Amino acid sequence: MSQRLFVKGNEAVAMAAIEAGCRYYFGYPITPQSDIPEYLSRELPKLNGEFIQAESEVAAINMLLGASATGVRAMTSSSSPGISLKQEGISYMAGSELPGVIVNISRSGPGLGGIDASQADYWQSVKGGGHGGYHIVVLAPASIQEMYDLTMLAFDLADIYRTPVMVLADSVVGQMKEALLPNPRPVTTLPEKGWAVRGRKEGTPQMIVKSLFLGDGELEAHNWKLHGKYDVMREKECRQELFLTDDAELIITAFGSVARIAKTAILMAREAGMKVGLLRPITLFPFPAQAFKEVTGRCKKILDIELNNGQMVEDVRLSVARDAEVFFYGRPPGAGSLPVPEELFEQIIKHY
Amino acid sequence: MQQVFKRPVSLKDVQTHFCPGCNHGTIHRLVAEAMDEFGVRERTIGVASVGCSVFLYGYFDVDVVEAPHGRAAAVATGVKRARPDSFVFTYQGDGDLAAIGTAEIIHAANRGEDITVIFVNNTTYGMTGGQMAPTTLVGQKTSTSPYGREHAKDGSPIRMAELLAQLGGVAFSARVAVNTSRNLMDAKKQIKKAFRYQVEGKGFSFIEALSTCPTAWGVTPIQANERVGRELIEYFPLGIFKDTADWNPQSSPTAPVEQPGALPFPEFMHEI
Ligand SMILES: Cc1ncc(C[n+]2csc(CCOP(=O)(O)OP(=O)(O)O)c2C)c(N)n1
Numbered sequence: 001m002s003q004r005l006f007v008k009g010n011e012a013v014a015m016a017a018i019e020a021g022c023r024y025y026f027g028y029p030i031t032p033q034s035d036i037p038e039y040l041s042r043e044l045p046k047l048n049g050e051f052i053q054a055e056s057e058v059a060a061i062n063m064l065l066g067a068s069a070t071g072v073r074a075m076t077s078s079s080s081p082g083i084s085l086k087q088e089g090i091s092y093m094a095g096s097e098l099p100g101v102i103v104n105i106s107r108s109g110p111g112l113g114g115i116d117a118s119q120a121d122y123w124q125s126v127k128g129g130g131h132g133g134y135h136i137v138v139l140a141p142a143s144i145q146e147m148y149d150l151t152m153l154a155f156d157l158a159d160i161y162r163t164p165v166m167v168l169a170d171s172v173v174g175q176m177k178e179a180l181l182p183n184p185r186p187v188t189t190l191p192e193k194g195w196a197v198r199g200r201k202e203g204t205p206q207m208i209v210k211s212l213f214l215g216d217g218e219l220e221a222h223n224w225k226l227h228g229k230y231d232v233m234r235e236k237e238c239r240q241e242l243f244l245t246d247d248a249e250l251i252i253t254a255f256g257s258v259a260r261i262a263k264t265a266i267l268m269a270r271e272a273g274m275k276v277g278l279l280r281p282i283t284l285f286p287f288p289a290q291a292f293k294e295v296t297g298r299c300k301k302i303l304d305i306e307l308n309n310g311q312m313v314e315d316v317r318l319s320v321a322r323d324a325e326v327f328f329y330g331r332p333p334g335a336g337s338l339p340v341p342e343e344l345f346e347q348i349i350k351h352y
Numbered sequence: 353m354q355q356v357f358k359r360p361v362s363l364k365d366v367q368t369h370f371c372p373g374c375n376h377g378t379i380h381r382l383v384a385e386a387m388d389e390f391g392v393r394e395r396t397i398g399v400a401s402v403g404c405s406v407f408l409y410g411y412f413d414v415d416v417v418e419a420p421h422g423r424a425a426a427v428a429t430g431v432k433r434a435r436p437d438s439f440v441f442t443y444q445g446d447g448d449l450a451a452i453g454t455a456e457i458i459h460a461a462n463r464g465e466d467i468t469v470i471f472v473n474n475t476t477y478g479m480t481g482g483q484m485a486p487t488t489l490v491g492q493k494t495s496t497s498p499y500g501r502e503h504a505k506d507g508s509p510i511r512m513a514e515l516l517a518q519l520g521g522v523a524f525s526a527r528v529a530v531n532t533s534r535n536l537m538d539a540k541k542q543i544k545k546a547f548r549y550q551v552e553g554k555g556f557s558f559i560e561a562l563s564t565c566p567t568a569w570g571v572t573p574i575q576a577n578e579r580v581g582r583e584l585i586e587y588f589p590l591g592i593f594k595d596t597a598d599w600n601p602q603s604s605p606t607a608p609v610e611q612p613g614a615l616p617f618p619e620f621m622h623e624i
Contacts (some may be wrong), residue, residue, distance in 0.1 A: 025433055050433040054426070055459035062456070066399070069417040076433065092420045125358040197415035197431070199395035199438050208409045210400075210418035230520025 002182050009147040009174045012034035012182075015044070016151035017075055019185050022101070023049030024074035026063035028056055028082060032113045032171035033105035044205055057082035061089030061102070061230065068093070068100045069209040071196030073155055077103035080121050081112065083129070090164050091130030094226070095211030097195070100157035101151070102136075103167045105174035108333030116168040117257055122311035125168050126285040133223070134341040135230050137165040137237065138284040140255040144178035145174030150282070152185055157237065159190045161229055168284065170307070172338070173256035230286070239282040240291045244270065248277030250352050251295055253316055254305040255281045258339070262305055265344035274352050284312070292319035303327045303351050305344060307337070327351045362393045364413050373573020375563035376472060377405055378530045380411055382540050383443070383470055387414070392439040399428045401453075403445035404478040423451025425460035428467045435493045439550060441468040443498040444603040445555035450510050454486075457516070464521030464555045468546050471512060474563040475584065482568025486510045489587055494568070509587060513560040517593035523555030525594040529562040531580040535590065542592070554597050562588055 007015070014036050017025070025040040041051045050067075054060035060076045067074040078086060083104045093100055104125065108118040125138045125214040139150040147169060154165040192245050197207045213219040225292045243263060245251055254262045259280040277297055279302075281288050296302065302320055304313040304327065320326060329347045331337040359365060362384035368375045387393050393414055399416065400408035402421035407417040409416035419427040424442035449457050449471050460467065477483040484497040487509045493499040501509075513527040524546055528539035539561060546557035549610055562578035562584045 021430070052429065052433065052463075055455050057458050058423065059426040059429075059459065062419065062426035063430035063433070065419070065423075066417060066427035066432075067434040068430070069427075069430055070397070070434045070438075072434045074430070089422055089423070096418070197397050197417055198435065199397060200413065200415045201394050206409065206413060207415040208418070209416070212406060212418060263580070328421065 002184070005180045005182060006177055007144060008035055008177050009141070009144045009169060009181050010105060012037055012144045012147040012180050013037035013077070013151045013154065014246035015182055016148040017155070018043060018047065019182065020152045020155040021185065022041070022073040022075050022155060023047055024067045024072055025051045026054050026060040026067070026074070027078060028054050028060050028078050030079045030082045031080050032174050033077050033103065034250060035174070036103060036105075058088065061086040063199060063289040065089055065096070066102045068098045068149070069096070069197050071193040071198065073159075075101040075103065077105065079105050079107045080118065082111050083121065083124070087124070087130035090136060091132050091134065092137060092211050093164045094130075094134035095132060096209050096252040097226075098164065098209065099162055100164045101154045101158055101167065102164055103151070104169070106168060106170050114334055115171060116305055116333050116335055117172040117338055118305040119256060119258065120333055121168065121310070122306070122308065125166055126287070126315075134226055135285050136163055137161065137233065137286070139165065139167050140282060140284050141167065141169050141173055142256050142259050142280065143173070144176070144180050146282070147173060148180055148182060156186070156190065156271055159193070162195070163229065166329045168256070170257050226293060234286040234289070236285050237283060238288040238290065240288040241278070241282060242291070242295070243278040243280070245277035245279060245295055245299070247275050248299050249275045250301045250303060250348065251277045251279050251299050251314065252303045252305060253279045253281070253312075253346070255284060255290075255312065258305055258307050261339060262344055263306050264341035265348060268345045269343060269348045269352070275347065276348055276352070281312070285314045287319065289315070289319035292316060293321060296321035296324035300324045301327070302352060303329060303347060303348065305347070308334050310337045360388045362387040362396075363415055364411055365432070366411065368411060369407065370404065371567045373527070373564055373566040374404070374478075375530050375561070375578050376473070379470065379561045379563065382530070382536075383441070383542050384412060385540065386544045387428055389544060390547050390551050392551065395437060396439045396441070397431050397435065399424045399431065399442040401442065401444040401448040402479075403448050405443050405445060405472065406479070408443055411518075422451070422529055423456055424448065425453065425456040425465070425467075425469065429460050429465050432467050436466070441470060441504055443470045444472070445478065446471070446475065446485045448471045450486040450512050458519065460504045461516045461556050461558065462519045464523070464554055466550055466553055468550045468557045469559070470543070471558065471560045472563045473512070473560055474565040475509070476565050476568045477489070478565045478568055482565065489583060504519065508515045511588060513558060513593050513613065516558050519558050522558060522594055523596045524549050524557040526558070526592040527560040527562065527590050529580055529585060529590055531562070538590070550596060552597070560588070620621050
């Protein structure tokens with residue numbers, strides 16, 4: 001049995017990456033995620049791995065692209081402004097069908113914004129943040145344990161679907177400390193990486209990792225192939241947490257850090273005799289649309305709470321039963337804008 | 353009968369898409385010959401850039417990763433760190449390497465990544481239709497400098513081989529041309545030397561090859577070749593700007609034998 005540890009969310013990410021067999025990290029410093037490169041710069045050399053502090057996030061994502069093209073597990077991490085810079089590389093990785101894990105401990109914006117907890121990168125993360133019309137898998141941990149578990153899952157999903165996978169959290173989950181059970185890497189059957197470039201041995205085919213397709217119909221077919229994978233993910237990889245939803249008259253939906261605050265508000269509401277539950281998407285892409293459809297078959301009121309001006313709520317509205325009502329409560333990120341449970345409890349009273 | 357001239361096995365037996373008079377094909381061949389001579393083909397991973405040479409994998413019979421525009425040196429860094437036993441080279445144009453990819457090349461060079469960079473300087477953006485490049489000569493007309501490049505407004509052409517030679521991580525930096533048979537022989541020699549650096553694990557090696565773009569320059573292939581000798585070499589002198597290795601002739605069984613009769617390659621040699 002593994003020992004219970006008391007660690008920061010960012011450290012949990014780094015520990016999980018190592019447990020998942022990742023030995024290559026490329027990144028550029030930015031608050032509030034620098035614990036990740038700091039941890040890995042210390043630990044990877046001991047494991048014969050490579051840590052590079054790149055000259056920019058642009059360079060870091062391209063180092064990830066190169067390492068990943070050779071078939072190894074590799075990652076990068078950053079925070080919102082840096083993630084914007086990585087979008088070109090993420091688009092190329094998606095187009096070249098390269099696995100790779102990108103951690104975004106997001107911060108507030110637009111522009112330099114601030115370093116406070118933010119969920120304003122939802123659109124950028126799930127709607128294809130770079131050019132060309134692709135998706136990446138986006139996982140949204142809400143606890144230190146999930147930072148660990150979902151980071152390991154991210155590596156597996158990346159390899160299974162040959163896609164970049166993002167772990168999207170914020171400074172609350174990244175910086176807070178909680179108990180962690182550092183579970184061993186789950187046993188999964190992973191596909192062979194026959195596509196990787198390792199040097200063309202005589203008698204073996206030439207391997208090319210690329211996203212340029214110029215032949216007649218080639219690129220269209222490639223795009224259909226990518227979108228076929230997204231359909232499989234939608235069917236097989238949706239994950240969500242349901243908390244007290246069975247009898248709920250009002251269901252709150254929230255992801256990541258704010259879902260934790262919402263849970264406290266829900267317990268306050270339960271104590272006051274109100275039947276309130278929580279549907280917390282864990283995968284933001286693929287979005288757990290079916291779960292929304294199912295709960296709104298019975299419960300007709302959804303209150304979506306986000307640390308932004310309303311982004312995920314669009315996907316919620318597209319997913320719920322036609323006769324369900326969707327309310328939104330958001331706090332755009334910035335110093336002092338993190339809601340307290342009492343504030344969310346008031347919203348519950350308002351919409352119950 | 354002895355065959356004295358044949359296609360390098362590292363090059364595929366296909367026709368290139370390059371315009372008549374373009375030097376990309378010649379430079380491809382020199383690189384492939386070096387690959388053959390060192391016997392590294394089976395462990396080579398090429399990194400293609402975005403520009404006229406994007407189809408690297410179509411011509412070289414080696415594994416290739418295609419990098420985003422300008423990012424080849426960062427991609428190659430990732431490849432080499434993950435597979436230190438492989439032979440990794442990038443092949444980049446002057447827009448790719450000296451404009452959009454300046455940060456990536458300078459830092460890969462400065463870290464002393466054990467890779468070989470082939471930088472093809474044709475003083476223009478060939479693929480996109482002959483726009484001004486950071487290497488465009490002052491006075492040179494391009495589709496975005498229709499009145500000629502102006503020093504005051506557009507700056508001066510960047511001499512990458514000299515610039516990179518300043519960096520501590522760079523082991524070898526040279527500029528070559530393929531406009532005359534003599535320069536071509538020298539180019540081959542320097543490319544082989546650049547390869548040898550990586551084969552022996554001696555650090556970052558850089559070859560700047562002056563090249564032609566008759567299509568964008570609006571001249572004939574012969575005129576383009578003459579322009580390299582007349583104008584380009586004037587501003588971009590051929591020569592070795594850094595050569596740090598202390599070769600041990602015993603250390604490398606694959607080291608190329610110096611060709612008898614090959615001309616010495618002086619620093620700042622001007623070919624007219
Ligand atoms: C991010 C981005 N910006 C611009 C382009 C368009 N583009 C393609 S090739 C190129 C320049 C190529 O010139 P160079 O690197 O000198 O190589 P050459 O074609 O002359 O061999 C440009 C600007 C692109 N593909 N990606």
